[in-house]
Amino acid sequence: MIPLEHFLTLSGILFSLGLFGVLARRNAVLILMSIELMLNAVNINLVAFSAYLVSTEFVGQVFALFVIVVAAAEVGLALSIIIAIYRSRATSNVDEVDLMKW
Amino acid sequence: MEVKGAEGFYQGLPRNILIAKTDELFALARKSSLWPLTFGLACCAIEMIATYMAHHDLDRFGVLPWPSPRQADVMIVAGTVTKKMSRAVKLLYQQMPMPKWVIAMGNCSINGGPFASYSRVIQGVDLIVPVDIYVPGCPPRPEALMDAIMKLQDKIAQDAHRNGKAK
Amino acid sequence: MPWYVDITARVGAMLIFLILTVLALVWLERKFAGRIQMRLGPMRTGYQGLLQSLADAVKLLLKEDLRPANADRWAFQMAPFVVFVPIFLIFVTIPFSRELVIRNLDMGLFYIIAVSGLSIVGIVMAGWGSDNKYALLGAVRSAAQMISYELPLVLALLGIAMQASSLNLVTIVEQQRFLPNLFMQPLGFTLFMVAALAELHRSPFDIPVAESEVVGGPFIEYSGIRWGIFYLSEYVNLVAVAALASLVFLGGWEWPLLPPAAWFLVKTFALIMVIMWVRATLPRLRIDQLMDFAWKILLPLAFVNIFIVGLYRLYQWPTWTVSLISLAMAIVAAATVYHFPGGERR
Amino acid sequence: MTGAQFLFYALGLATVMGGLGVVLSRNVVHSALALLLSLIAVAGIYVLLYAEFLALVQVLIYGGAIVILLLFVLMLTRSGESPLVLDNPQKPVALVVSLLFMAIAIVSFFLTRWKLAQAPRGVDFSVLGGSLFQDWVLPFEVASLVLLVALMGAIIIARESPQ
Numbered sequence: 001m002i003p004l005e006h007f008l009t010l011s012g013i014l015f016s017l018g019l020f021g022v023l024a025r026r027n028a029v030l031i032l033m034s035i036e037l038m039l040n041a042v043n044i045n046l047v048a049f050s051a052y053l054v055s056t057e058f059v060g061q062v063f064a065l066f067v068i069v070v071a072a073a074e075v076g077l078a079l080s081i082i083i084a085i086y087r088s089r090a091t092s093n094v095d096e097v098d099l100m101k102w
Numbered sequence: 103m104e105v106k107g108a109e110g111f112y113q114g115l116p117r118n119i120l121i122a123k124t125d126e127l128f129a130l131a132r133k134s135s136l137w138p139l140t141f142g143l144a145c146c147a148i149e150m151i152a153t154y155m156a157h158h159d160l161d162r163f164g165v166l167p168w169p170s171p172r173q174a175d176v177m178i179v180a181g182t183v184t185k186k187m188s189r190a191v192k193l194l195y196q197q198m199p200m201p202k203w204v205i206a207m208g209n210c211s212i213n214g215g216p217f218a219s220y221s222r223v224i225q226g227v228d229l230i231v232p233v234d235i236y237v238p239g240c241p242p243r244p245e246a247l248m249d250a251i252m253k254l255q256d257k258i259a260q261d262a263h264r265n266g267k268a269k
Numbered sequence: 270m271p272w273y274v275d276i277t278a279r280v281g282a283m284l285i286f287l288i289l290t291v292l293a294l295v296w297l298e299r300k301f302a303g304r305i306q307m308r309l310g311p312m313r314t315g316y317q318g319l320l321q322s323l324a325d326a327v328k329l330l331l332k333e334d335l336r337p338a339n340a341d342r343w344a345f346q347m348a349p350f351v352v353f354v355p356i357f358l359i360f361v362t363i364p365f366s367r368e369l370v371i372r373n374l375d376m377g378l379f380y381i382i383a384v385s386g387l388s389i390v391g392i393v394m395a396g397w398g399s400d401n402k403y404a405l406l407g408a409v410r411s412a413a414q415m416i417s418y419e420l421p422l423v424l425a426l427l428g429i430a431m432q433a434s435s436l437n438l439v440t441i442v443e444q445q446r447f448l449p450n451l452f453m454q455p456l457g458f459t460l461f462m463v464a465a466l467a468e469l470h471r472s473p474f475d476i477p478v479a480e481s482e483v484v485g486g487p488f489i490e491y492s493g494i495r496w497g498i499f500y501l502s503e504y505v506n507l508v509a510v511a512a513l514a515s516l517v518f519l520g521g522w523e524w525p526l527l528p529p530a531a532w533f534l535v536k537t538f539a540l541i542m543v544i545m546w547v548r549a550t551l552p553r554l555r556i557d558q559l560m561d562f563a564w565k566i567l568l569p570l571a572f573v574n575i576f577i578v579g580l581y582r583l584y585q586w587p588t589w590t591v592s593l594i595s596l597a598m599a600i601v602a603a604a605t606v607y608h609f610p611g612g613e614r615r
Numbered sequence: 616m617t618g619a620q621f622l623f624y625a626l627g628l629a630t631v632m633g634g635l636g637v638v639l640s641r642n643v644v645h646s647a648l649a650l651l652l653s654l655i656a657v658a659g660i661y662v663l664l665y666a667e668f669l670a671l672v673q674v675l676i677y678g679g680a681i682v683i684l685l686l687f688v689l690m691l692t693r694s695g696e697s698p699l700v701l702d703n704p705q706k707p708v709a710l711v712v713s714l715l716f717m718a719i720a721i722v723s724f725f726l727t728r729w730k731l732a733q734a735p736r737g738v739d740f741s742v743l744g745g746s747l748f749q750d751w752v753l754p755f756e757v758a759s760l761v762l763l764v765a766l767m768g769a770i771i772i773a774r775e776s777p778q
Binding site: 001002004005007012013014015016017018020021023024026027029032034036040043048050051054055057061062064065066070071076077080081083084086087 | 627637638646647650660668677680681685688692706708709716717720724734736737738743746751758765769770
């Protein structure tokens, strides 16, 4: 049997990889991909909890399902925003789209 | 088939035991499945198309026109090759994977034909690519093209046979 | 027998069966299209050209394996396998008869839908990795088409799953012992077959690989055995879709007289012949017509199909009413498409 | 090592390699393909956690749809010719932050006392479906509404010329 901690460690590594990607990357699509990694790390946690922990229900799987739904919606919307930005600015570099910051 | 570095391997073996026979077997497969590149340059192309069509049906020989040079075995140069076009023809030939063959169809592609004295016309496609079979005619009839394909099949079989025997 | 020997034997047997079937299908398609076009098809290679596909296969194996200088090494060389493996994985759960199956999964239908979507990635890899504008164009067309047509395909299968209350293919087949789903849901069958043609890149939806527009699409730069794998996977996909349709719509092996697996193969090959017939008959659609057709006609019809099946399940209607409504809808849809063909070119 | 353990470590390795590919690759399309590898491996991990349905959903949604969408947009925006454009100047900081987070998370995973069940177990697919449509029907409907709104929003935002 694989200990629960190993699943959690895997998800921790995956989450920090996603965090690194979000912080270090400039391209908007790459940032989106890193966010997907983070969501997946969370999903691994949820499913592992639902399999290993004491509970009569399996809320973890249901939640993971909803996370996937939200991820799909998020990707669709974000990609359309990226395309709109690319049309008006000819760039998908998030550091160049900072007009609203000051 | 030209394989660099394979000579040493061939030399160490007695003739005719295995390599020659497999070569001939491969040639059998190759000659039964000659896929020409789909392109035509001038009026000969019309005859070539007629040969592909239902009445003559080149599919009987396993000849299936293919649009991309990467998947083609035979190049049928059907028509006048102008200087401007010659670069494209040469490029297409270079893009085809080995082993590959060329059929020069019609007088224009053999030696310039009626345009033999024109400076803007290549005086025979064999000046730019190596030609295996020449089909004379202006344009040749479909039967002539079919004959050329059968000749090419014979040539492939004979080449394989000869490569196995004499060196 | 240890489990790994068992699995290897099953998968190997399936692989050999598929390769032989594909060789036979290539020959069959050339003969069949030839007969339809009043030609003979392959004649010279073996009796009636029976060895033609073998010759083609051997020739492709021996051809030079080219890789364009600017192609992306990794994506270009991996793409054929990324296309082939998911399509082959479909066959893990396709039952030829009740026992003759690699592994009967409880969620077989959903598994097939999920896995078959993966091969799009391989096609996009091929198109992008080739560094060729036609290949890229073909790959983008292919991805758009496959994503659009996956929806009606999945929704048509959803109708079946609702009716059978199961995703297990064996259960679905056994429920059709008396009445194949074809007669129950003619609309669903029509939707499935049309969407499947698009998924298979088959005429009249062969826009991604159209020779006259994109010169063979994503596969343009491939030669030799890698191209052969693409070709193989197109035909394996054809077999997979026809097998799936014969399982969920035609009742698979559940007919008397012949042995079960024979019935299954007969139905599968009949469907494949229909697909070849369509290919030899119809011209190609335009890309905007293709998208319009998926989103404005097939998708609403798929919802209607689900609605009808839902009403049937909820109110326990007699079977014939559902068949009649479904058939009427299919006919109305066909008439609509016939009278209002695709819009004008913008 | 049992088969399941071997499978877990292989899949975990694939997941992490894919993740590394996403964040380190210099080619955006390679990043997307590495993301696919990682996500498929995660689907395998779901199978090890007795969540077959979720694994299939993962393959269908991520492999069939999301990665394709990402590839599409990468090709439409043609971004990232040079690695300079891809990475921020705050890369070292990001490295430190993420390593720190990883350390804290892993340490806390091992220090926490989990209320473990007798054995890891899954849930039958039909039970999951029943629960989804009975106990969770409101979130389910909200989720479908979210998808619909996102779909319409995406079409409106990405449309070329609003007329």
